[in-house]
Amino acid sequence: MSENGNAQRAATIAVLVENEAGVLARVIGLFSGRGYNIDSLTVAPVDETGRISRITVVTSGTEMVIEQIKAQLDRLVPVHKVSDLTLEGPHLTRELALIKVVGKGENRVEALRLADAFRARVVDATTGSFVFEMTGAAEKIDAFCALMRPIGLAEVSRTGAVAIARGPRGLI
Template sequence: MSALRLKKGASRKSAYDLRDPNTDVIESHTLAVVVDNEAGVLARVIGLFSGRGYNIDSLTVAEIDHTGHRSRITIVTTGTPAVIEQIKAQLGRIVPVHEVHDLTVEGTSVERELALFKVAGDGEKRVEALRLADIFRANVVDSTLTSFIFEITGTPEKIDAFAELMRPLGLVSLARTGVAALSRGDAPLT
């Protein structure tokens, strides 16, 4: 195998990134969008996704500035790098949108999700569910003689892992909030 022979300044990309930029690599990205807190803004943002056939894996919305009437929409979506860039550009053109940040590429971020699990069972399955909940640091928020409701907070992967372990133990239903994320360190994102 021959060595790469790149002239100095011949390429703006790192020699270590040897992926073909034209391949269709599907990536997951977390976008933080600061918008005006007014009627119809969420519908316009979601309409952008549905109108172009983009999928939303997770969506959370909350007001972040009461006096400035601003909300933050956190969206987890998947697509090729070109599709993600197109989504960010189109979001930025919507009038009530103030900022669009791609937390996946702007540096490290902290992502968390809250989930509630209802697990029904008795005997050994009940004991095993409690033991696993302790390992995953899930809290029991409701208990009857036949079921538990567990509350767990963590990364989406942690929530998925807990769900897989609870299924054979009697998982009845599951409710998830969606991902909330913030940039780590001194990043200026609100």
């Protein structure tokens, strides 16, 4: 094992599972039961028949803990494949957010200006509010929300990270 065995790292792990009842509870229960962190978790069916779902989980821990997490996930009966995207090379991570900003006058103008700079789209507008849609890395959404807070940030809904490896190689 490495010398710095106690160093923490983040890991983005993709898990392909049978899309059956209780499978998400198994994954979440594994994390809570064994005391692992979940920084974010997303899930949706990804194949044409809807039988396979992809879970993207962002977690952190020492190298030994992350290896454990992967091994524990892999031995769940409905799990097809576990892939540590962080370890396996370059990958893309994106998150989608819907952000509601409430305000009048100059604040509305400022909100639109910032949205433009962040490439957030207006998906709903009233005379007193906007809903922005944006995708990007979690840090970008954090930064946008932080700027909107003094202007009138009212509500945020985020998906959590989805991720995929760069290049031609597929996971299935």
